[in-house]
Amino acid sequence: MSLRIVVTVKYVPDATGDRHFADDLTVDRDDVDGLLSELDEYAVEQALQIKENADDDVEVTVLTVGPEDAKDALRKALSMGADKAIHVEDDDLHGTDAIGTSLVLAKAIEKAGYDLVISGMASTDGTMGVVPALLAERLGVPQVTLLSEVSVEDGTVTGRRDGDAASEQLQASLPAVVSVTDQSGEARYPSFKGIMAAKKKPVESWDLSDLDIDADEVGLEGAWTKVEEAAERPARSAGTIVKDEGEGGKQLAEFLASQKFI
């Protein structure tokens, strides 16, 4: 038996850079360096671990929907050890919302063929944390999400989901959609060998017509949500800063009292 894993990875603007909106109120991706969303590295890592621990053949495909530069995210995932990559790119995708993104990803996953989809817990730009649930809904397969521990055996996926009120053990049959958190285990760094090998790995490019998606189902026009205003938050006015010379705790208590916290 063999197992086909598709890992969804997003290319995002660097969070430590100066992120902002373009004139059409979409994310400005031109002025800021982009990278593989750090939280998707955990998804790639878990896919690679499942591959390494399996007796069967496992093939790990990384999939991104994004602009030309999103290839960088795929390269990074390939250099970590993924086998091949799919890049869905189309000018008409500009400004797609979460519902639209999940349509494109689901169609691409079906076209690629899969037994298991692994996503990150959330992107580091949109941070919605909804795409994995949407993929499960669209693909009509179980959702086994927000796992801090995951394993796959005999066509069954199990894992631990640490929620607010309880920690739960989950179980579902494949095919399934999994998402993993940053508690699932440190992601590996690409080795030099990995980086060299990645250059030779196949990257397929698909556009909307390859996926039988009409342009009006996606993009800014096709979106079911609309951003009407985006304003930079005014900088917080400079506060009072004191150096502790033995009275720091007291001074702070006075401040808290003056603000009626005590």
Add this chain to the structure above:
Amino acid sequence: MAEVLVYVDHVDGAVRKPTLELLTLARRLGTPVAVALGAGAGNTAAQLGEHGAEKVLVHEAAEYAEYLVVPKVEALQAAVEAVSPAAVLVPSSAEGKEIAARLALRIGSGIITDAVDLEAGDEGPVVTQSVFAASYTTKSRVTKGTPVVTVKPNSAPVEAAPAAGAVEQLAVSFSDKATGTKITSRTPRESTGRPELTEAAIVVSGGRGVGGAENFRLIEELADSLGAAVGASRAAVDAGWYPHTNQVGQTGKTVSPQLYIATGISGAIQHRAGMQTSKTIVAINKDPEAPIFDLVDYGVVGDLFEVVPQLTEQIKARKG
């Protein structure tokens, strides 16, 4: 007036505070109708009625505790079909967002997550989000279908607004999709006796500067003197000093309390993402250059092992 569905987050019938905040927001848009599911759902009605719920749609079934997310989606879908609401509001927990997203797709609607405010508008609710680690504020609308919006805790006050709170049974029949992911066991979290992190009016957080698990006692003592919740940076969590459920930041909880006290935390962008909308921010850090000081209303440059105990003592003395 149009009805607005509010998904109820409750534990065995005790309604959690974010749901009561949603009722405040729902009243701005129309008449609140609450949907309560699972064990104890029927016991939520009194509390929901006091805060504005005209009706409470109730369904108790074992599936809600035995299978992940989808049974709740199917119940909410049944409620949407029964009520034809003007909008659906769901608390922005990890699970709430997943429920809301699948519901939106099923009913052919757009979804907006992590709202921090909500107003009625000519073309439907106008939703405020705080994005890019709270460096931008956006206003958005759902343009297709019945708007589905998830709302962060502490986005609105809890208000008394007596209404009927009339209980009605919701008819739900589960599809085979509902039972796809089995919850084979559940270990409830032990209560610390402190306020819930996301709901607390005051949060005291410790970071790498706290230097060890045992030193978190200092942070807890300060928190207890203020009746506050305890938070931690990822560095402190990764070091194993404090549980991940208490992590504040991008991959932890977003908090928006009246007062946030950061001790031994540098203020990395991913930490700020989780606390930058706090009303008053205070930091104690020995490095005057720490980026956290850019955010503070009041900062003390100093050793937290000196400043924190003195502060705790002062607070205790003042509170008598």
